[in-house]
Amino acid sequence: MTHDTPSIRGPARTVGEDPALDALDDELLEALSDGDATIASPEVDSQQTVKEQPPFKRQRLGNRDSVQHYKQIPAARGHLIPGSLQGTLHVLPSELVFRVLSFLSAEDLTAAAPVCRHFRTAVAGNILWKRLFVARWGNLREDLEAVKEWERPPTWKDIYMARDAAELKEVLQSVSTMLKPFYAQMTSAKRSVSLGVMEDLLSAEAQSAGQVAAWRKSRRLPLLGPAHADICRARCCYLQLSANIFICERCGAAHFCGDACTERLLDRCSELPVCPISGRCFSRMIFPWEEGGDMDPRDHKGDDGVVEGAEDGMTGRLAMAYVDGYNCTSEAELHRLCRGFA
């Protein structure tokens, strides 16, 4: 997976690097207010809590002495904690549900959808899918229009799945029947990448959300998320509320422009991602050789003489052959490569 990791990890790394920067998105509020998206489990009987969890694989460690001094707390495994909510509604606040779900990959989200009503609404959360999309493909909005004719305004989940299908189709067209299963597997493996912590969205969210809510209240706009389509049809007129928060003065849509800004578009002149709302420039998420299919990774290697894959600790002939083979975009190319080695 040497080839595709940079594009997938790129934005996720930016998120992790600067947890102090937080983003507020009106869609977060939207996601939170979707119904009362809570996990409810009436009548949790002791049977279910007694159930042993599958044991985690323990790591073997040479020296664990420093861990040992930790005072063992008597684990309440096998019985309920005194004063627990046995028999009453087992409710997790929606923001925590959202936090849990942000650790899941696209594949897991779709698999978890039929669990119950609350899950169905929670896993369709636009911001979850938007994050996954941006992490996988970067923000290429003009591409989305080309993917498919939409009957209704697509959700980010629709867009993700359509883009995924398009990518799969494109990959499969370029290879022969024999190799199809392998390429299909490689492409669909990208669905199982999960992103993790949402520090960007949740830690300062309380105070910025308060700010935004106060502003909306003063304008007599709905507190939770704007009705985009009804008022300005996504032609928002943003004004700056505070350092990083932008808000539309007509519909009240809020945008938090942090490092994890999901609005960024590629500027044609500078070829840098720019947020059209705040005007902030971001560093490139896409590596030069990934832009457009016409450029071959091996051309890049030839340019500056750096051995591809060397940064991953992969050197030598075998590793190079592996990397080259992996980066082949069609079967013909692979054959050419094989003949070259023979």
Place this chain on the structure above:
Amino acid sequence: MRNIVLRANDGADHVISVAAASLCKTVASLLQDLEASKGEDTDPLIVPLPNVCNCTLQKVLGFCEQQRAFDELCTASPAAQQADLTRQIQAWQMEYMQVSTDELYHLVMAAHYLNVPRLLDLCTDAMAERIRGKSPAQVRECFGLKPSLSPEEEEEIRRSNLWALN
């Protein structure tokens, strides 16, 4: 140094150091406010926590103390040992997270209420781990949920979530 007494909802008291308490942002901000208004005080500060039960509080405090110890180790040890230390922390966290789903639920709620970001991340990740790679029926069983969707609705959701070629 001043000690802090955290009182669980059943009246049980837990004494912790200021250093460990500072991991709980809720307690830390309370401390800051108090110190700003009253200056130094030698009496132990009693913080009643009506939303947290004794057992969960104990577990949360265990996390705070241990993370504190790890933090000190991290700053004290040379860079060469950092990787080893990270492994140790991960192993400890893995062991710490071996709790029933019910306990995990209480832990998440407590971590949220006391505002312990690292514990919250750990717990929510552990919860996600319990959803990952499972069928809906298995998830329901794990979290004690009742199916609230009719078979037709379920089928409908499944159809709309079909990946290409699968």
